[in-house]
Amino acid sequence: DTAVSQTPKYLVTQMGNDKSIKCEQNLGHDTMYWYKQDSKKFLKIMFSYNNKELIINETVPNRFSPKSPDKAHLNLHINSLELGDSAVYFCASSQEMALQRGGGETQYFGPGTRLLVL
Amino acid sequence: AQKVTQAQTEISVVEKEDVTLDCVYETRDTTYYLFWYKQPPSGELVFLIRRNSFDEQNEISGRYSWNFQKSTSSFNFTITASQVVDSAVYFCALSERSFGNEKLTFGTGTRLTIIP
Numbered sequence: 001d002t003a004v005s006q007t008p009k010y011l012v013t014q015m016g017n018d019k020s021i022k023c024e025q026n027l028g029h030d031t032m033y034w035y036k037q038d039s040k041k042f043l044k045i046m047f048s049y050n051n052k053e054l055i056i057n058e059t060v061p062n063r064f065s066p067k068s069p070d071k072a073h074l075n076l077h078i079n080s081l082e083l084g085d086s087a088v089y090f091c092a093s094s095q096e097m098a099l100q101r102g103g104g105e106t107q108y109f110g111p112g113t114r115l116l117v118l
Numbered sequence: 119a120q121k122v123t124q125a126q127t128e129i130s131v132v133e134k135e136d137v138t139l140d141c142v143y144e145t146r147d148t149t150y151y152l153f154w155y156k157q158p159p160s161g162e163l164v165f166l167i168r169r170n171s172f173d174e175q176n177e178i179s180g181r182y183s184w185n186f187q188k189s190t191s192s193f194n195f196t197i198t199a200s201q202v203v204d205s206a207v208y209f210c211a212l213s214e215r216s217f218g219n220e221k222l223t224f225g226t227g228t229r230l231t232i233i234p
Contacts, residue, residue, distance in 0.1 A: 033221075040226070041157075041207055041226070041227050041229075042224070042226055042227075043209065043224040043227075044224070045221045045222065048220075048221065055220075056220075056221055058221075088161065090163060092163075104149075104150070104151030104168070104170060104213045104220070105220075106153070106165055106168050107153075107165075107222060108165060109155075109162065109163035109164075109165075110162075111161065111162045112161050112162065112163075114161075
């Protein structure tokens with residue numbers, strides 16, 4: 001059973017289109033994340049959600065909108081796609097960042113979605 | 119702001135050689151966590167190890183070992199008797215404890231190639 005899954009694995013689309021990437025985790029985790037990996041392999045966090053509540057929103061264009069229908073799912077919707085959005089997008093999940101747990105919970109990543117904007 | 123530096127962009131070694139991947143971090147927090155992830159050519163990110171700032175004991179797992187030294191802010195990763203399957207990009211990452219606002223900061227990665 002896949003712990004963190006993402007669909008689709010590959011996404012090729014035209015500039016200006018709107019697309020969504022779905023993420024699901026079956027680990028029972030409370031926190032989910034979206035990361036972007038650029039062509040130089042640099043990984044940077046975009047968003048994090050804890051129990052469906054937005055916790056982290058890095059400097060990301062507002063064309064990117066995460067949505068969490070429940071704590072097992074965190075989808076990423078991208079409007080008006082641009083060439084610079086081409087990247088690999090990773091979803092991840094971890095246990096709740098409870099104060100008494102001390103934080104630093106391990107994040108488990110999905111397989112990634114390779115987005116190519118033409 | 120926290121920062122992770124992996125100065126080695128690419129390393130190539132012949133199979134069965136030992137290799138060490140360097141990781142140096144910067145943080146102002148006293149409680150933090152360090153991680154290593156492996157990204158093989160297939161593209162997924164595989165968790166390898168988590169270490170908290172209060173535990174400086176070195177860890178060994180099979181052919182993998184990690185050396186954490188707070189004095190030099192380093193968390194280096196050694197692969198002993200390397201194998202072709204070890205070829206991958208390896209990322210070091212830092213997580214600071216900040217309740218309600220926790221995130222991983224990744225280094226730029228080291229691409230390791232094991233030559234058969």
